[in-house]
Amino acid sequence: MKRICLQFVLTIALMYPSHAQTMSIIFDSDMESDVDDVGALAMLHGLADRGDVKILATISSSLNPWSAPMLDVINTYYGRPDIPIGNVKTFGVYRNSKFARKISEKYPQDTGLGEYVQDAVTLYRKLLSEQEDASVVIVTVGYLTNIANLLHSGPDECSSLNGNDLIKKKVRRIVCMGGAYPYHTDPRRYGNFKPDPDAAVDVARNCPVQIIFTAGQAFANAIRTGGILFRSAQNDNPVKESYKIFLESWNREYHHSADLIAVYVAVRGYEEYFKAQKKGYYHIFEDGTNLWRETPDNPNHMIIGEFADGVDPDQVAEAFDMLLLKK
Numbered sequence: 001m002k003r004i005c006l007q008f009v010l011t012i013a014l015m016y017p018s019h020a021q022t023m024s025i026i027f028d029s030d031m032e033s034d035v036d037d038v039g040a041l042a043m044l045h046g047l048a049d050r051g052d053v054k055i056l057a058t059i060s061s062s063l064n065p066w067s068a069p070m071l072d073v074i075n076t077y078y079g080r081p082d083i084p085i086g087n088v089k090t091f092g093v094y095r096n097s098k099f100a101r102k103i104s105e106k107y108p109q110d111t112g113l114g115e116y117v118q119d120a121v122t123l124y125r126k127l128l129s130e131q132e133d134a135s136v137v138i139v140t141v142g143y144l145t146n147i148a149n150l151l152h153s154g155p156d157e158c159s160s161l162n163g164n165d166l167i168k169k170k171v172r173r174i175v176c177m178g179g180a181y182p183y184h185t186d187p188r189r190y191g192n193f194k195p196d197p198d199a200a201v202d203v204a205r206n207c208p209v210q211i212i213f214t215a216g217q218a219f220a221n222a223i224r225t226g227g228i229l230f231r232s233a234q235n236d237n238p239v240k241e242s243y244k245i246f247l248e249s250w251n252r253e254y255h256h257s258a259d260l261i262a263v264y265v266a267v268r269g270y271e272e273y274f275k276a277q278k279k280g281y282y283h284i285f286e287d288g289t290n291l292w293r294e295t296p297d298n299p300n301h302m303i304i305g306e307f308a309d310g311v312d313p314d315q316v317a318e319a320f321d322m323l324l325l326k327k
């Protein structure tokens, strides 16, 4: 009897080997202009605390020097001070931040300014070369500068593969916050594609693996998160304080969830709360204007921009909020 049980367990283990593997994520963020990046990284740590994910790196796509230390503040607050941090170099977007400097100067971090942090592409290449094939999910909630640079990178001491082939071999998918779905007929200059449109066009057109785009605007605005930080979090919490600083002039205690949706979809999938539009492709114009087109179909493109039938946005907000509180 015992032998039969053992055999059964072994058979099941062989049938489902990947389920035992924790998902590995690289988080790429602008971490400056909007505070939802702070919420998104807090949520990613919340998911890591629950054993759902391993955070391989947190990377800044902004030349704002306080973006990288801000990433480190959050990693340190959640007890993961040694997560590698990378930063875009030389050519990139610089936008101001209401909170990044204040928070970086107040809370523990040992990263220093972004210009002294290692190059994002070098870090991507090193980490990807060390991972198992098709095991890494990249979630990008900022500009696509780093991923475009990675795509066009050449072989180095870490890998003999070029960037395209390295992504193809090691990356399972990319989840990208940046769509304005469902505005089929009305192209929008929106969010993450606007400041570095060349990179956005390049990645959407040439990425060799699946990209799941997640929409912002009305869709993300319907999920109001962050309220739990004001109600329940202690005051010495850099996530709460960032939200407070950012939302002060708006005079409210909640925010949209654009970047949080991307993190959630990357780790737990979309099926629980959202619907996917799989038919079509994301068209990004040269000026960063963008719209979803239903034809021709690009099998690598998918967009999440609608709630699943019967799902109340408040229910999603509550679930997201629970992941924002440190355990």
Ligand SMILES: [Ca+2]
Residues within 6 Å of the ligand: 029, 030, 031, 034, 036, 037, 141, 142, 259
């Ligand atoms: Ca962002």
